[in-house]
Amino acid sequence: MTNKESLLTPPVTTSHSRSQPSARSRAYLGTLAAIVWKEVRVERHTRRTLSVMLVFSLAAVVVFNFALELELDAARRVSSGLLWIVILLASTLGLNRSLAAEQEARSIDALLIAPVDRSALYLGKVISVLLFVLLLEAILLPLFIAFFNKPYWRPQVILIIILGTIGYIAAGVLVASMSIQTRTRDVLLPVLLLPLSLPAVLSAATAVSAFMGPELPTWSEVQAPIALVIAFDILMLTAGLFTYHYVVEE
C-alpha cells in the first residue's frame, strides 16, 4: 500500500535516455533517490526497522552495564568494543526486518519489474539502511558518552564509525538478500554476516579505541586500521554492485 504509493510520488526517472552520459547518470541518481525516498517513507509509516534496532540496543547496553557493573574501569576500557557489538547485532536485526518485510510484501518483485539498473536497487537499499543505522548510532553515542565517560564526540571517532558502518551495511544488504530467500533465514544472516564483516569491524574498533585516551593518537598509529576499513568498504561495495542482480533475479 504505502510501498506502491510512495513508488509513484517521487520524481521517478527511467533509464531511457542513453544518448548522453550526463543524462544517464542523472537518471541513475533519480532512481537512487526514488528508492531511498521510498524506504524512508515506508519507515516513517511503519517504523519497522528503527524501532526494533533501538529497543534491542537499549536492552543490550543495559545488559552489558549490568554484566560489567562490578568493574567500571574494565567496562570503560572495552566500551568501544561494546559499542560495535551493539551496532552489529542491532543492524543484523534491522537488515533482517527491512529486507524480509520487503520479501513478504513481494514489493521486491515490483521493484524488479521496473526498468532500472540492479546496482541502483542495491545502492538504494544500502543508503537507506545506512541512514537508519546512522540514526541509531546518533542515539547510542550520547548514551555511551554518558555511561562510560569516554570521548565518543570526537569528529575522528564519528568518522571512523561511519566508515565502519558503510562496509558492514554494504556486506549486510548483499548477504541478507540471500539469507532471506533460504529455509533458515533468520538464523543464517548472523552466521554469514558476523564473520564476513569482522575485518572491517575489528579494524574500526581498534581505531576508535585508539582515540579513547586523553590525548589524540598520531596518524601513524591509526593509519593501518583506517586504511583497512576503507579498503573493506570499497571491496564490499564493488562486490555488491556487481553481484546483486544474481541474488535478486530468478
Place this chain on the structure above:
Amino acid sequence: MKRNHLNRLTEIFNWSAILMVAVTMLLIFFWAPTERTMGDVQRIFYFHVGAGWVSMVAFLIALVGGVLYLRRPSPLWDTVALASVEIGLAFATMNIASGSIWGRPAWNTWWIWSPRLTSVTVMWLVYVAYFMLRGAIEDEQKRGRFSAVYVIVGFVTVLMTFFSIRFLRDIHPVLIGESSEAAQGLQEFESGLDSARMGITLTVTTLTFSLLYVAWLFNRIRLQRMLDEAERLKMQVIDRLQRST
C-alpha cells in the same frame, strides 16, 4: 571431460601425490637442517607455511569457480568452487593447528589474538559458513548462484589475512615480501631462511600440497559426478516403479 579421461587423470594425480608426500616427509625430517634457536620444532614451519599458502590458493580458485559459474551456470564450476572451499578449509585447519602447536614453544602460548591469528580465524569461519548457506537452499540453481556470490565476497577475508601482517603490528612474522617498520620491531626472529636447503624444502612442500589439492579436486569432481549419476538412476527407478503400479 569424458569419464575415462577423468578417471585416468585422477589416478595419475593420486599416485604422484602419494609419492610426493613421501618425498616431502623425508626432506622435512631428514634433509632440512635443524634450526639454530628453535631446534627440531622449527620443522613444523614447512607444514604450516605450505598449508597456509595452498589454502589461500584454493580459496582463490573457489573465487574463480564462482565468477565462471555466474558468467555461465554449469554444475562443473559449482563443484570446482565447492571442492576448493572444502580442500581450502582442510588446509586452513592444518595451518591453524600447526601454528598453534608451534606457538606453544615459540611464543610460550597456544593462542594470541594478534591481527594475523584473528584474521585467519575469521577467514576460517567465513568459509565454514559457506556450507551453512549451501545447506539452507534446496533449489540447485539458486544454491549455485548464491554460493558463487558468497565465495566471491568471502575472498575479502583472504585478502585481509594476507595483507594484515604487512600493515598491522603483529607477533607473527612476514615470510613473503617486506613487513612494515612498525611490525618489524615485534618479530622474535628473522624470517629470512638461513640455508638453501630450507628454501628448497619449503618450495617442495608447497608444490606437494598444491599437487595434493589438485588430486583432491579431481577426486571430488569424480565423486560429485557419481552422486549426480546415482541421483539420476534413483529418479529413473522411482519413475519406473510409479509407471508399473
